[in-house]
Amino acid sequence: xxxxxxxLRIVDLRQEAGSIIVASSNIRKGNxxxxxxxGCGMDERLASRFGLLRxxxxxxxxxxxxx
Numbered sequence: 323x324x325x326x327x328x329x330l331r332i333v334d335l336r337q338e339a340g341s342i343i344v345a346s347s348n349i350r351k352g353n354x355x356x357x358x359x360x361g362c363g364m365d366e367r368l369a370s371r372f373g374l375l376r377x378x379x380x381x382x383x384x385x386x387x388x389x
Contacts, residue, residue, distance in 0.1 A: 355369040
């Protein structure tokens, strides 16, 4: 619970300051608070902050085959 509260505090401070937040995940932002395997079980308060962010979907690339 302490770790979740601290992460929520950090995200809130960065948003209030207008700072950029870069987050990487293989979970779509609409599924963040869902339990695994469809989501990661993120705290709903924290997941709602990420709902304000832009999602960038990257197609899977096997870089071993690109070389």
